[in-house]
Amino acid sequence: MLVLTRKIGESIKINEDVKITVIDVKGKNIRLGIEAPRETKIYREEVFLRIKEENKSAATSQKFDLGKVSQLMKDKLKK
Amino acid sequence: MKVETSRFGTIDIAEKEIVCFPEGLYGFEKETEFTLLPFNPNVESPMEWMQSLKSTHLAFVVTDPYLYVPDYKLKLSEEDKKRVQLQGDDTFLTRAIVTIPENYSEMTANLIAPLIINKDKGVAKQFVLTNMDYDTRHYLLPEEMRTAPATVH
Numbered sequence: 238m239l240v241l242t243r244k245i246g247e248s249i250k251i252n253e254d255v256k257i258t259v260i261d262v263k264g265k266n267i268r269l270g271i272e273a274p275r276e277t278k279i280y281r282e283e284v285f286l287r288i289k290e291e292n293k294s295a296a297t298s299q300k301f302d303l304g305k306v307s308q309l310m311k312d313k314l315k316k
Numbered sequence: 317m318k319v320e321t322s323r324f325g326t327i328d329i330a331e332k333e334i335v336c337f338p339e340g341l342y343g344f345e346k347e348t349e350f351t352l353l354p355f356n357p358n359v360e361s362p363m364e365w366m367q368s369l370k371s372t373h374l375a376f377v378v379t380d381p382y383l384y385v386p387d388y389k390l391k392l393s394e395e396d397k398k399r400v401q402l403q404g405d406d407t408f409l410t411r412a413i414v415t416i417p418e419n420y421s422e423m424t425a426n427l428i429a430p431l432i433i434n435k436d437k438g439v440a441k442q443f444v445l446t447n448m449d450y451d452t453r454h455y456l457l458p459e460e461m462r463t464a465p466a467t468v469h
Contacts, residue, residue, distance in 0.1 A: 276395060288444060292343045292442075295413045304359060309457060
């Protein structure tokens with residue numbers, strides 16, 4: 238991993254079009270500002286972990302009454 | 317082709333019914349082939365099963381998120397479209413994976429990570445939206461329908 242030290246207000250650039258600036262540091266929190274082309278996808282990393290966990294719960298939660306679940310879903314759609 | 321499944325027994329599916337996720341799903345990176353099946357053969361349902369062709373026991377419940385969240389905001393970029401071989405205004409299916417807990421009425425849909433399925437090409441991908449309005453657990457039923465636990469008689 239490349240490790241760089243930056244001060245508040247300083248930035249790093251990735252390629253020519255992504256710029257990440259240290260906006261503020263308060264205790265253990267660091268605020269970052271990110272400038273990137275519109276189509277660049279920027280995520281908090283935890284979201285991927287949550288999705289993995291959710292996919293796993295979805296895959297294991299499978300003992301249910303098909304008819305009852307269908308009925309609930311249809312009841313909702315009628316409203 | 318014949319596929320063994322633990323829920324549906326042996327099923328016979330046509331080549332064009334195979335949906336390929338080249339990268340798998342998050343947490344299931346090695347599961348690259350699925351097929352969509354009716355949720356309940358006896359009753360019409362807004363849900364479907366997405367059965368793995370590799371693991372007999374693996375099937376997800378999926379639904380069309382627009383049925384429940386009519387203003388669901390999902391915009392595919394040109395780059396996104398390329399990932400599932402979509403061109404121009406090609407049509408595609410949008411599905412959200414549903415988690416069904418013991419109390420059915422608290423079932424949720426994963427709106428932040430929808431499945432985009434190019435039915436014509438048989439290619440799909442689980443995308444992760446950057447829209448912070450959505451999360452992995454969006455209740456499908458409104459609060460007034462969620463109170464009573466579903467009991468089996």
